[in-house]
Ligand SMILES: Nc1ncnc2c1ncn2[C@@H]1O[C@H](COP(=O)(O)OP(=O)(O)OP(=O)(O)O)[C@@H](O)[C@H]1O
């Protein structure tokens with residue numbers, strides 16, 4: 001080892017001597033020409049070519065440098081032995097990158113390339129108009145000459161796209177609201193933003209696994225469908241209608257969608273918007289890669305009626321809003337001139353192409369009350385029924401709240417759950433309450449859950465509302481009664497008149513209307 005260091009030191013000494021000799025013998029211009037020729041010659045015989053991507057391009061920053069840095073921080077195909085870890089300001093994600101003066105290898109379309117990160121000290125400048133970083137940083141990309149064209153055509157594009165995606169995912173997402181109508185803030189924005197940190201994900205969402213994976217697949221196809229939408233001449237947008245009784249996870253689903261795609265959410269409060277033109281302004285100020293949500297679309301517009309009745313909008317059955325009969329008409333009684341056609345113009349008409357990659361989600365407890373125009377194919381691409389808790393959904397809840405896997409629950413108990421779960425017609429929200437209450441004692445939680453389900457199943461049977469046994473009006477009455485009970489707890493003295501909730505039973509639930 002000692003010999004190695006001695007010979008290395010002597011080699012460096014020789015190199016330094018040659019350099020100083022060169023600088024003594026030749027003037028600087030000639031010296032520069034000799035080095036250049038030498039480099040050219042060696043490049044000519046080398047089978048590689050090199051690309052420099054420096055951090056600064058003159059005095060401005062080179063965006064490609066940060067794109068490469070971000071890309072290298074996440075590429076699964078990358079192999080390297082030494083990586084540096086970083087966390088950007090305002091980001092919740094930790095990324096890894098190439099340590100200074102280190103190399104790593106990446107593979108793209110079967111081609112292997114090498115990246116080297118070079119950091120050198122910048123020579124101090126006596127005077128500069130702009131402050132430059134003290135270190136000079138850059139990436140050197142080494143590629144086989146034969147693959148140069150491919151790298152220039154597709155690899156760098158791939159890096160730019162991937163880094164944009166990573167940047168979006170790493171950044172915190174925002175929930176925007178138009179609580180002040182369409183009035184603009186000091187920066188000219190009509191939306192107020194808050195950080196969006198909802199923990200709901202598709203993993204935590206309790207619903208039929210097949211339906212869940214269909215939705216996830218649909219979202220993935222949408223997000224990666226730029227070329228498809230271009231090719232087919234369609235605006236790059238997608239509409240989802242989520243319907244079902246309260247507490248079945250419609251809002252949780254929206255949060256899961258946003259978390260899954262890394263999109264922002266615009267929660268559009270239609271009652272705060274006075275006209276179609278205001279609506280247009282608001283929607284034009286939404287960004288791409290976002291989910292525009294209108295909750296409880298069936299009771300979103302008739303503000304005056306709602307105010308008069310003094311009831312909670314969600315449950316106010318007197319609100320005709322976007323229901324049949326209001327289509328395209330001016331809601332003059334309450335001075336609100338938003339029309340369904342105004343809204344549809346945005347989701348479906350010419351305005352729908354303003355801003356790409358946007359998802360519209362409408363939610364309702366009463367799909368049957370919606371104007372058929374809203375349900376027409378092409379408007380809401382997918383109709384998703386969020387229904388009462390099924391056995392697979394119950395298993396997910398038990399896993400989430402108690403950490404219980406399927407095999408850990410006794411078979412006899414599981415069979416009892418299976419027997420009562422459909423008959424009980426409980427929502428995931430109802431069941432979550434029982435689980436939260438007893439989360440410290442798993443056995444007790446399972447026992448109580450079963451008891452509660454049995455109790456509800458018996459109650460349903462007594463009311464003669466087990467699906468298929470009685471007619472729908474009896475069923476509706478019973479559900480209405482149940483809802484009134486629930487709301488009496490939620491909104492004291494609201495005196496709300498409840499609407500019938502169909503529990504999705506009238507709909508065929510594959511009810512996907514994919515286009
Ligand atoms: N499918 C579900 N999976 C997991 N948790 C759920 C689900 N449905 C409801 N919950 C739980 O119940 C709570 C209420 O659910 P959520 O607000 O999503 O229901 P909703 O369908 O939007 O109700 P509403 O019609 O009243 O708006 C959530 O915070 C969540 O904890």
Ligand SMILES: [Mg+2]
Pocket residue numbers: 250251252295363
């Ligand atoms: Mg909701």
